[in-house]
Amino acid sequence: MPCISDEGDERIMVTVSNQEDIEIDRWQVLRSIGYGTHHKLPARIVSLIDEYVENAHQLIEPSYSYIIRDIEGVRRSCVYVEGSIVFESHVIARLLEQCEKIAVFLVTIGNRLEEMVLWLAEDGLVLQSAVLDAIGSVTAEKLAESVEDRMREEACAQGLCTSRRFSPGYCDWPIRQQKMVFRAMNGASIGVRLTKECLMLPRKSVSGIIGIGPFDMEDYNPCKTCNKCDCLGRRHDTSP
């Protein structure tokens, strides 16, 4: 069960948990590597993915934390959040200009899977290493998705709506703003740390924000008007 962290500012409640069951879907892993439903799937790759998905459960240590903060104001490309936190991005500012609150979250699947990925690569098993790495990425995204659902349910219970999730390093939101995300987490960093270049360690971690407001925001998709068509994070559909 999620618990409330007693770290940092006592006024602000942080939800922290390391109990989350994640189902890893073979098809999502295959899609993340590039295979479409119309491709003939190689027997070897499919058995390898099945074998590694099975073993990955022992390597995944999912944890998440999130915190809800009040938005103090939005001016131009800056969002001012309680706790002296300023998010700088035109895309994020447009998303949050009519929101009342913001949920800041952090998820990780821990270090063990990553250690195995490196060990396999060092041992020359690059295919196995790449497959396990893809399983790790899919799992971290899945965990972020499940935390997003949890936050949506909580908001919904209070008659509020949530936006899609956004992370530093995508759109026009600079990766250096990870520092602000971590500051907003009020100390509940669940073992994730930032490198000097603001990358997260363990690597299979996702951080970001979700807007909370009284109206439906799921249609807000900046990808629709963005011309960076080769973006790895491009959201093609209009679903959340």
Add this chain to the structure above:
Amino acid sequence: MAEDIIKLIKENVVLGRVNRDDEGIDEGMLGQPGVSELTEKALALGVSPVDIINNGLTAGMEIVGQKFEAKEYFIPDMLASAEAVGVAMEILNPHLAKSGIKDKGKIVVATVKGDIHDIGKNIVSILLRGAGYMVTDIGNNVDPQAIVDAVRDEKPQFLGLSALLTSTMVHMADTMQALRENGLRDKVKVIIGGAPVSEEFAKSIGADGYGADGFQAVRIVESLASAEDK
């Protein structure tokens, strides 16, 4: 007979079958010899290692490259084939050394400072090894000075630099500068790769080449190597 076995090696490289326990891409191949058994058999039959490499392994990888470009093959398929070639090269290396045949050249590869992504670099490394190059992988998040030291110590003909982020690709330029400051720039050909970099960026930092994917990286190294030989 020699031609038949080389053809089988080529086919099994395309199928990505390391040995007889490998299913490969098509089911029903289980139990039939893979690249390692076929390579051993070819050597026993007196087929020259150079023939095995050129007409079996390299020819097979060329087909894999075409299938990859046609989006018929994906990264795992390509890695399975490259792995099969890597195993065959391990079998062939002692024979090549005995015949006085050298590898095609030495390459040092690294993911630059600040960047901890190494899957792309690992893919390029395995493809280069499969193409007959000796690859020294010095890891990820490698400081320009550590790259300079590796170039000075290893004396490679090529240096491959990788970065996945716009915030870390700038360290490729720092590395180029460090090579210049240490008098090593003209001693090594530098190729770069990774999601945010481009041909233009390679030119702007004074690199010798840019590879959009693993196969392109190998092709660029091959073309720089043949230009150097002339």
